[in-house]
Amino acid sequence: MSASGTVTKLLGHTDSYYASSANDAPSYSALDQTVEADVCIIGAGYTGLSSALHLAERGFKVVVLEAERIGWGASGRNGGHVGVGQRKGQEDLEAMLGLETARQLWDMGLEAVQTVEELIHKHQIQCDLKRGIMHLAAKPSHDAWLKEEVDVLNQRYGYEQMRYADKDEVRSLVGSERFYGGQIDSGSLHLHPLNFALGLAAAAAKAGVQFYEHSRVTSYHGGNPCVVNTATGQVKAKNVVLACNGYLGNLEPRMAGRIMPINNFVLATEPLPEELARELIANDYALQDTLFVINYWKLSGDNRLVFGGGENYTSRFPQDIRAFVRKYMLEIYPQLASTRIDYGWGGTLAITLNRMPSIGRLEPNVYYSQGYSGHGVPTATFAGKILSEVIAGTEERFDVLSRIPTPSFPGGTLLRWPGLVAGMLYYSLKDKLGR
Structure with missing residues (x-):
């Protein structure tokens, strides 16, 4: 529902109830120049939006690049549940990681x-x-x-x-x-998950974050500075956050095999x-x-x-x-x-293979968070907060999360699909049978 009370679909989004009941939101132009930033965030879902907002509130100059529209992916389409805990139960975590x-x-x-x-x-x-x-x-x-x-x-x-x-x-x-x-x-x-995402974006923009929609990243490389390329522009930044999750594609092979x-x-x-x-x-x-x-x-x-x-x-x-x-x-x-x-x-x-989020650092100034396994509203929002902490120089909580083992799928990106399908079909059969 728009601010005027009329039902209007948010343009550029999938034809969902959420898009048809979305709050008014601005559109942002595509990147068509070279810009500089302290942090370039790739992806405007919960991870990217929360990272951007928390970083801007710390005084960082932040640029967010989104391939489609803000909240276009899972952040604007999910069930909207905000549950406590992790995707894995506490007793399982105790067995896997220890009580502390x-x-x-x-x-x-x-x-x-x-x-x-x-x-x-x-x-x-x-x-x-x-x-x-x-x-x-x-x-x-x-x-x-x-x-x-x-x-x-x-x-x-x-x-x-x-x-x-x-x-x-x-x-x-x-x-x-x-x-x-x-x-x-x-x-x-x-x-309402899309309106939550749009609200985060509005708060981030008010704090000074620069958003560019329809700006799919074609390549990037770390360094000093990092360079992030789109078809029509470029960002030079001291740090990069990969916040693509299920839409990572082939952008970063080093972490792609950890998610399905x-x-x-x-x-x-x-x-x-x-x-x-x-x-x-x-x-x-x-x-x-x-x-x-x-x-x-x-x-x-x-x-x-x-x-x-x-x-x-x-x-x-x-x-x-x-x-x-x-x-x-x-x-x-x-x-x-x-x-x-x-x-x-x-x-x-x-x-992820063990249903725990995959959070880490690929290079000294390249960070990522992904693989929320259906628990993304709270976990991705919190991950953005943690990424802002580590970029600002506080590493303790980031280190706890980055040490959680998130093994790659057997066979990497090439063979993960048939293995996953076989496993999912097995568990789907168990859903239908047994007591």
Whole structure:
């Protein structure tokens, strides 16, 4: 929804509910000259926008180059969930990294959600911010580990904003018979992801960041200065941040093998009557299930069900995205069989082999962050904050994150696709079978 209250699609974005309900936003011209900066950021998603804003607030001169429009990629198309923790559970992190590092990552995960909320309030970003996420057991066997995780977080980490709900309580909150229990987390958030991105960009521009849209980077090299090239311009900068995530392509082979781009799909229904909306989600939380290929959903600011389900691993989207996602929605909410689907869209995200973010430094003045594995709203926003710290000379927290092992996919970029597909098909079969 624009500031005037009319529904107008944000030009240059995919045909999504988010683009059709986006706040007014300026467009920026393509880079057509040589400019100089302290930091050149490649990509205007959450990582790039948060990095730019935090760096500008520290006094750095920042240039952001975006191949399409600000928030055009996954940052403007995702489910809008802002969950605590990491993509991997705390007990898994303890086993992988030890208790001390697991605790550091838990604290960072809490700070990531707090950072999102603080930025929204500080910069008065209108993005339908709401509180709460429920994690629902899709199988009887999943119920036990959700309950166990609540106990671990309550007792070992002192996190008291999450509690367990049994099957009867879940049924009273969610208008579906599909679930066997769940977690109710009042410390997490959900929002309109594109409007959050646009709000970050507006705050960064106000702080002095220079944005160039339609300025795809064709090549770059480190050095003193680093040089970043587009088809029509060039940036000379003391530092470079690679914030491309699933849209990295062939720009930087040294880190490309650590991520795998995959496609995920979302629909939005027509606005629902208040009674039906509360039947589906009584507490207006965002919801997600425990399947490997998860379903996730929430109510928009105007009572549409925004539902994500299904993914693929090719360069092409399904021909009819609305129908592709609708079948997953109806498995949970058969009462929506006659509800009109107004929007269907897809987006590309990047996963890592162990589902932990890949953050690091390629050269003394070339940094990157990527591979948020579906946990990008808080993690990428926080990563931008951490990148601003290390560029400003404070390395402690960057070092914690950069030491997390993020192995390359077997076979690198050449063979990662068939291996991933085989693995995903195996877990998808487990979603359908077993208990």
